[in-house]
Amino acid sequence: MAVHVARDVDDATRAVAVDERAELIAGGTDLMVEINFGRRRPGALVAIDRVQELRGISRSGRVRVGAGVTYTQLLADDAGSAALREASRSVGSPQIRNAGTIGGNIATSSPAGDALPVLAALEATIVVRSVRGERRVPFAEWMTGPKRNGRARDEIIVAAEWESAGPKQTFMKVGTRNAMVIAVASLALVVDASRRRVGVALGSCGPTILRADRAQSFAAGVLDELGWERQAAPTETACAEFGALVASAARPIDDVRGTAAYRSHVLSVMAARALARVAVLG
Amino acid sequence: MNDVRLRVNGVARQTAVPDHESLLTTLRERLGLPGSKNACEQGECGSCSVLMDSELVCSCLVLTAGADGRAIETVESLGADGVLHPVQQAFVDAGAVQCGFCTPGLIVAAYALLRENPEPSDLEVREALSGNLCRCTGYGTILAAVQRASRAMYRR
Ligand SMILES: Cc1cc2nc3c(=O)[nH]c(=O)nc-3n(C[C@H](O)[C@H](O)[C@H](O)COP(=O)(O)OP(=O)(O)OC[C@H]3O[C@@H](n4cnc5c(N)ncnc54)[C@H](O)[C@@H]3O)c2cc1C
Ligand code: FES
Ligand code: FES
Numbered sequence: 001m002a003v004h005v006a007r008d009v010d011d012a013t014r015a016v017a018v019d020e021r022a023e024l025i026a027g028g029t030d031l032m033v034e035i036n037f038g039r040r041r042p043g044a045l046v047a048i049d050r051v052q053e054l055r056g057i058s059r060s061g062r063v064r065v066g067a068g069v070t071y072t073q074l075l076a077d078d079a080g081s082a083a084l085r086e087a088s089r090s091v092g093s094p095q096i097r098n099a100g101t102i103g104g105n106i107a108t109s110s111p112a113g114d115a116l117p118v119l120a121a122l123e124a125t126i127v128v129r130s131v132r133g134e135r136r137v138p139f140a141e142w143m144t145g146p147k148r149n150g151r152a153r154d155e156i157i158v159a160a161e162w163e164s165a166g167p168k169q170t171f172m173k174v175g176t177r178n179a180m181v182i183a184v185a186s187l188a189l190v191v192d193a194s195r196r197r198v199g200v201a202l203g204s205c206g207p208t209i210l211r212a213d214r215a216q217s218f219a220a221g222v223l224d225e226l227g228w229e230r231q232a233a234p235t236e237t238a239c240a241e242f243g244a245l246v247a248s249a250a251r252p253i254d255d256v257r258g259t260a261a262y263r264s265h266v267l268s269v270m271a272a273r274a275l276a277r278v279a280v281l282g
Numbered sequence: 283m284n285d286v287r288l289r290v291n292g293v294a295r296q297t298a299v300p301d302h303e304s305l306l307t308t309l310r311e312r313l314g315l316p317g318s319k320n321a322c323e324q325g326e327c328g329s330c331s332v333l334m335d336s337e338l339v340c341s342c343l344v345l346t347a348g349a350d351g352r353a354i355e356t357v358e359s360l361g362a363d364g365v366l367h368p369v370q371q372a373f374v375d376a377g378a379v380q381c382g383f384c385t386p387g388l389i390v391a392a393y394a395l396l397r398e399n400p401e402p403s404d405l406e407v408r409e410a411l412s413g414n415l416c417r418c419t420g421y422g423t424i425l426a427a428v429q430r431a432s433r434a435m436y437r438r
Contacts, residue, residue, distance in 0.1 A: 002301045003284050003347035030326055032343040035302045036323040045301065047348030072337075093413025094391070096325055098337045099344075179412035182328060211331055 003045045009053050009158060015046045016154045017131040022046050027099035028066060029092070030108045054103065054158060055152045063164050067103025067157040072182060074102070080164045081122065081186050082281075086171040087114040093180050103157045109142070109149045112204045115189035116143070120173055121199035124162040128155040136161075143208040165192040165199075166276060168278040172270040173203075176257075184258040185266050187246065189274040193228040196220065200271070205250035205263055212249035212271075215242055218276060231282040234275060243272035284347035290315070290341045291359035305344035306330045309356060317357040317386045321415075328414030329387040331394075332356050338411070357386040361394060368413040369393050372431035373424075380418035392428045401437045402428070 004022075006012035016022045021043025024029050024162075028049075034040035048054060054068030057079045065079050071088040075097070076086035091097055091114050105115040106126060116139075119126075124139045128151060135155070143149050151157065168191035175181030186203035198219040200212040219242055226232045252263035283298040289312060297312050304323070309315045309332070319329035323342045328380035330341045333355040341354075366374065369392050379385050388411060393412040395402055402410065407428045416424060 003345065005348055005350055018371075025348055028342075028343045028348075032304060032345060033324045035345075036304060036342060037294055041302065045345065045348065049348065092325070093328065094410060095328060095331060095338050095343075095413040099339050166325065179409075281393045 003047065005047045006051055008051055009156060012046050012048050012051060013131050013154070014131055016156065019044045020153070020241065023153075024048055024107070026101045026104045027070065029096050029100040030104055048156070049099075049101075059164065059224075062161050064159050064161045065102060066159050067106065068101050069103075070099065070101050071097035078118055080171060080242050081162075083118045083121065083169040083171040083190060084115065085272065087118050087173075087186075087188070090114055090171070090173050090181075090183075096180075102160060106157050107149070107151065108144070109147050109204060109208075111143075111208060112183045112186070113209075114171070114173065114183060114186060114203065116209045117186055117201040117203040118190075119160055119162070119192040120201035120211060121169070121188040122162040122165055123199060124160045126157060127159045127161060127248065129158050130155045134158075139209075139212070146207045152207070163192075163195070165190050166194060168193060170274050170278050170279045170281075172274055174266045174270065181215055182257060185250075185252070185263045187267060187270045187274060189271070189278055191219070191228070191278050193223075196223075196228055198223070200246060200249075202246070202250055202267065204257070205252045205267060207251070207263060210251065212246045215245035215249060215271065218242055218245050222275075223279070226279065229282075231280045234279050239272040239275050240268075242275045243268035243270075246271035284350075286346055286350045288346075288349065288351075289353040291355055299346045301347060303346045304342050305332070305334075305346045305349055305354070306341040308346040309341060309354070315356050315358050318390075319383055319386055321383060325413075326415065327384070327387070328391060328411075329384050331387040331390045331414065333390065333394060338391055355390075357390050360389065367393070369396065369427075369431040372434055373427045376423050376427035376430050378419060378423040378427035384414060384416040384418075388416065388424060392431060395428070396432055396435055401432055404429075437438040 023042040054066040074088040105113040173183045173186040183204040190199040196214040202210045247264045247268040252260040321327045321329040332341045
């Protein structure tokens with residue numbers, strides 16, 4: 001086996017188990033760039049882009065999105081997460097969205113991966129499977145560093161799962177233009193009114209996706225006063241305070257895409273707008 | 283080497299490819315189809331755009347050996363025997379071709395759009411072509427070409 005086209009998940013888990021050089025390839029939008037530029041030379045490849053089991057979205061109780069679901073699929077069916085749809089729409093271009101998968105984003109674990117702040121804010125669980133069995137990892141424990149995670153080489157990400165959080169959610173991203181852009185900073189905000197929970201997660205602002213705990217508690221306090229189920233706008237002062245708390249949770253660096261100071265600034269602006277936006281959604 | 287069978291522009295093709303070869307390289311260097319261009323090999327420029335099982339993708343990001351059994355349509359499938367496809371004719375008539383390097387990818391992307399959406403708005407055209415870069419035209423004539431093609435294809 002040099003390149004094996006997997007029929008189903010069992011076939012794929014066996015193929016990666018028997019050949020310790022084997023790596024998975026889904027949409028190829030991360031891995032093929034590495035291969036084309038000679039940065040990675042997998043000794044064997046297992047293609048999983050046509051594994052139907054990985055391409056489903058289900059909403060019976062918990063939401064479950066298969067790892068092979070593409071961004072284009074998510075634009076048509078956002079699995080009940082408006083933030084995930086917004087994030088998917090911001091990815092690359094039509095060509096990239098047609099091929100790129102949420103599983104590939106989770107596996108690559110770039111701090112700039114656009115699906116990741118959404119999964120963090122939804123408190124999603126990542127489901128991985130190998131010939132040794134299945135394992136479920138809370139997103140908060142998934143990423144261990146930039147482009148690092150706890151996935152064993154022979155484990156296949158099969159899905160991401162979460163409890164449906166309702167309509168009060170959004171994703172925002174700042175970059176140098178609208179299309180084809182790696183986030184300079186991004187933010188997902190989820191207000192789960194039925195569970196009285198606020199999730200805030202930041203992308204491109206630290207070595208992993210970061211959560212803004214103090215901002216979450218502050219927003220929960222604001223919503224206690226406003227009424228979680230209502231569509232009522234918070235005051236500008238509350239939004240600004242929320243923005244400042246979100247920015248203070250970041251651990252940004254200066255790099256080619258932006259300075260740390262700029263990242264903190266755009267985070268506070270995005271967060272204030274995000275809170276104002278989601279509070280009136282219903 | 284990996285044996286692969288592809289349906290390319292309606293014709294069954296078979297070839298052997300190394301593990302890491304991209305579909306772009308296979309099309310250009312093994313199958314005699316140099317219409318798809320190579321300008322970045324990283325998904326940024328769209329000049330290698332093709333349809334794979336009817337979906338617009340960058341052929342530089344497709345692993346050929348993993349695409350065994352798929353159907354591919356390249357820019358060469360548009361227009362026949364010296365007659366241009368309406369999208370191609372519209373690009374010529376609108377002056378949307380300068381150096382021409384981006385043109386095949388843009389034609390395939392425009393064709394993919396117009397098949398799904400016969401009368402796209404200007405914003406829809408911009409969105410649909412956002413994965414294709416052009417260094418020459420400034421895009422104005424390209425947007426005009428797509429509207430022209432829409433009228434020609436659907437006779438408005
Ligand atoms: C031009 C361009 C623009 C882009 N723009 C964006 C953007 O705006 N936002 C963004 O977030 N990303 C962007 N990306 C990156 C990329 O498209 C995404 O990260 C995408 O989600 C990767 O998915 P894939 O299926 O293509 O992964 P692949 O390239 O197939 O795989 C990536 C890695 O994940 C592993 N893998 C894939 N699937 C699984 C699985 N199920 N289980 C275990 N491991 C797996 C592979 O082994 C490989 O190491 C862009 C890429 C390009 C080329
Ligand atoms: S060569 Fe494929 S996108 Fe540029
Ligand atoms: S015409 Fe030259 S790049 Fe578009």
